[in-house]
Amino acid sequence: GAVVSQHxxxxxxxxxxxxKIECRSLDFQATTMFWYRQFPKKSLMLMATSNEGSKATYxxxxxxxxxxxxxxxxxxxxxxxxxxxxxxxxxxxxxASQAGSGANVLTFGxxxxxxxx
Amino acid sequence: GQQVMQIPQYQHVQEGExxxxxxxxxxxxxxxxxxxxxxGGHPVFLIQLVKSGEVKKQKRLTFQFGEAKKNSSLHxxxxxxxxxxxYFCEPLDTNAGKSTFGDGTTLTVKP
Numbered sequence: 001g002a003v004v005s006q007h008x009x010x011x012x013x014x015x016x017x018x019x020k021i022e023c024r025s026l027d028f029q030a031t032t033m034f035w036y037r038q039f040p041k042k043s044l045m046l047m048a049t050s051n052e053g054s055k056a057t058y059x060x061x062x063x064x065x066x067x068x069x070x071x072x073x074x075x076x077x078x079x080x081x082x083x084x085x086x087x088x089x090x091x092x093x094x095x096a097s098q099a100g101s102g103a104n105v106l107t108f109g110x111x112x113x114x115x116x117x
Numbered sequence: 118g119q120q121v122m123q124i125p126q127y128q129h130v131q132e133g134e135x136x137x138x139x140x141x142x143x144x145x146x147x148x149x150x151x152x153x154x155x156x157g158g159h160p161v162f163l164i165q166l167v168k169s170g171e172v173k174k175q176k177r178l179t180f181q182f183g184e185a186k187k188n189s190s191l192h193x194x195x196x197x198x199x200x201x202x203x204y205f206c207e208p209l210d211t212n213a214g215k216s217t218f219g220d221g222t223t224l225t226v227k228p
Contacts, residue, residue, distance in 0.1 A: 043205065043220045044160065093159055104209050104216055105150060108159045 002028050002098040006109025013084055014117055021079045021112045023094030029074035030096035034106070035067075038091040047092075050077040084116040119144045119210040123219030131227050136193040138222035140206030149189045150207040151180060154221070160205060163191075196226050 003026040013019050023033055031052045036044040048069050049057040056069035066088075068080040077096075081088050091113050095106040120143040130136050140149065148167045152160035164173055166182035166189060173180045177200075179192045189208070193200055206219040 041223070044218045046217075095160075104148060104207070105162055105165055106152075106160075106207070107162065108152075111159045 002096070002107040004030075004094065004096050004107045004109040006094055006112055008112055009110055010113045010115075012115045012117065015085055016083055018080055018082045019084055019114060021081075021092055021094075021114075023077045023079070023096070023109050025075045025096045025098075025107075028096075028098045030077075030098065031074060033071060033077040033094055033096045035069060035077075035079050036093045036095070038093060038111075040091075044093065047079075052077075081114065084114070086116045089114055089116045119208070119217055121206070121208055121217050121219045123206055123222055125222055126220060127223050127225075129225045129227070130196050132198060133195050136196050136200070136224055137190055138204050138206075138224075139188065139190050140208065140219050141188045142208045142210070144187070145211050146186045147209045147211045149182060149209065150216075151189075151191055152205045152207060153202050154205065155202040158202075163204075193224075196224070198226050198228050200224060201226050 005024045005026050007022045011019055033050040035047045037047050038044050046059050047062045050069045050071040052071045052074050058064045071077040091111050093111040094109045097106055122141045124139050150165050151163040154160045164180045169186050170184045171182040177194045181190045203221040203223045205221045207216050209216040
């Protein structure tokens, strides 16, 4: 089945630094990937839709200059949290949809837990 | 816009009891997906429902899609401790072409 690899799984950084999270589709091509943020005991909040070769589409209220998304290839999307602050601490998850798997069926990465000190 | 309500938010059951979570949308859906997220884990796809009135079964799990394609349910028969986790629905709005996750139902099972 489809596998999505997300790295790193955990990261701790100092306030003001930037952190990059990678999301790779290992055995399929993903023209579209999604980035979510999940707070403890809460649902998945869609942050942005990452489109290969074009600009990401951000959800309302998500700062595009704060959360930079790059989808440079059909198998890789990256999320960079710039100038991170403690309030950016969260669980970030990516997902991708494999063509032919059924409309809208998503495969999720394992998530990245970011802690900003 | 589309509003999604998933109930209950939490459910605590004794092992062997049944469990049901409901997902209701304010708009007509193209399809709906269900995912399970174990504690500390990431969401894992369970099923996709597309047809009006569709019923699908996976062992002790029964998934239903309403006739009006606005609601869905997941029923677990005779829960086991391995069923623990949060179950999310992800309905796809026909007109918006966009999906939204429900808030999830967190199931705990007492052995």
